[in-house]
Amino acid sequence: MAEEATPPATPIIRTSLTPAWQQACQWAGRGLLVGLFIVLGIMTYDHSKANSVSQVMQEARRPLLQYHHEKGGWPADFNLTKAAPELAAFNAKLLPELVGKCRVVGVWMFTQNGPEGKPAVVFTPSSAGSSFKRVLMVVDGWMDDGLAAAGDLRVTEAKAWLTLTAE
Numbered sequence: 001m002a003e004e005a006t007p008p009a010t011p012i013i014r015t016s017l018t019p020a021w022q023q024a025c026q027w028a029g030r031g032l033l034v035g036l037f038i039v040l041g042i043m044t045y046d047h048s049k050a051n052s053v054s055q056v057m058q059e060a061r062r063p064l065l066q067y068h069h070e071k072g073g074w075p076a077d078f079n080l081t082k083a084a085p086e087l088a089a090f091n092a093k094l095l096p097e098l099v100g101k102c103r104v105v106g107v108w109m110f111t112q113n114g115p116e117g118k119p120a121v122v123f124t125p126s127s128a129g130s131s132f133k134r135v136l137m138v139v140d141g142w143m144d145d146g147l148a149a150a151g152d153l154r155v156t157e158a159k160a161w162l163t164l165t166a167e
Helices: 020-071 085-090 095-101 130-143
Strands: 106-111 120-125 153-155 160-163
Touching (some): 020 085, 020 095, 020 120, 130 153, 130 160
Antiparallel strands (some): 106 120, 153 160
16 A cells, blocks of 8 residues: 655634734834833932932031131142041041942042132042043032033033132
């Protein structure tokens, strides 16, 4: 007996039951959701860095203004990583610790003659650029007017300074 040859089974092509426009909308929605999560992650990261910077600026401002009001002048220029002996009586011992915990690395200085000729807390980051400016603009919005070139907190690509006004 001769064996009968059976034809090979061809796969059945199944089409989707949902319309193409609905599938496209679903993929676009998923893409939008992923994009929003990425933006949310970047914003959360920047805000956590901005929080550490604003803590240093607020903690530096308070004892310096107290010193000025009590002594009638400003202390000598100093690096905020070391506790200034003049500010020991003004509860500034937390300042070096906050500078050490700051999530934006750089040099923190107090100077009597800041960039605008007034006393200021000057921050120069170790890596300047748009990321630094983006974080400091968040701080500017929290502490000042939100404008980089106006107000007490000024921000450029290379540094930021908080002018201390004793009124």
